[in-house]
Amino acid sequence: MAGLVPAISIRLQSRMTRRAQLILVIIAFAFTTSAKAEFPDHPIRMIVPQAAGSATDTLTRVLASALADELHQQVVVDDRPGGALTLGLDLTAKSPPDGYTLCMGPIGALAITRHLVVPLDIARDFQPIALTARGQLLLAVSPATPFHSVPELIDYAKQNPGKLLNASSSNGSPGHVGGELFKFMTGTDIVHVPYKGGAPAINDLMAGRVQLMFESLNSIAPLRVPAPCVRLRSAAITARRPFPICRPSPRPAFPAIPRRPGLA
Secondary structure: OOOHHHHHHHHHHHHHHHHHHHHHHHHHHHOOOOOOOOOOOOOEEEEEOOOOOOHHHHHHHHHHHHHHHHHOOOEEEEEOOOOOOHHHHHHHHOOOOOOOEEEOOOHHHHHHHHHOOOOOOHHHHOOOOOOOOOOOEEEEEOOOOOOOOHHHHHHHHHHOOOOOEEEEOOOOOHHHHHHHHHHHHHOOOOEEEEOOOHHHHHHHHHHOOOOEEEEEHHHHOOOOOOHHHHHOEEEEEOOOOOEOOOOOOOEOEOOOOOOOOOOO
16 A cells, blocks of 8 residues: 555646646636736636535645646635535636636536526536546445445335435535435435535544445545545445455445336
8 A cells, every 4th residue: 555645646646737737728718818917817716616625625626736836826725615516606606707716516516406406507607627537426334334235225224214314415416316316226215414515424424423425435435545444334336347445355336226117
């Protein structure tokens, strides 16, 4: 493990540098004006509609650092969680369209939340710049629970309807939707508990106040930090093959779950 952290860091920094260069070019063309000052002549703000410590926040800070190096200008990360991810989006939409306010829009905010609450028109109010990352969700359970696999979780949930609590970073987040899809596909009754960010939800999961959570790997079990694998029990990952998040034992890919009638 000693040599793993630098290697991952170097690869991540290299990818983020390339993405930062692309974003810089797009911003420069998108917001070119007749103003005398050369862009950027003051700090840029990157709004994150999720809490500090979330996967989106972590990714944004890496990208902001790379952007700052390319722009030779400070890039400030501004976490604005709440409102089912809409507070940060609303703040971004109401900012001047001058290139000095950017938003890291997670898929939960741009593709899911818009169907739950509609204070904004995503297509009208935002200009996409670049895709920065792809990832999977990890199904993690509290070590206080008696189940060690997805089938055991399903059996327990069916025998104890309404007793299991599924935490998520917010209403409308991928973890929320993933949990609801899991319930629908398995015919189980699991109570959703939304939080204001992934970090407090993970803390309660580790403490046993909630029993399960669908969350991004970056938040809940990153390769470079093995500690969460001790304090949480990972059941499966939403990937097509086993994934080595907790060495030396890779987590199993999500098992096939029979579709319920009417599931598209």
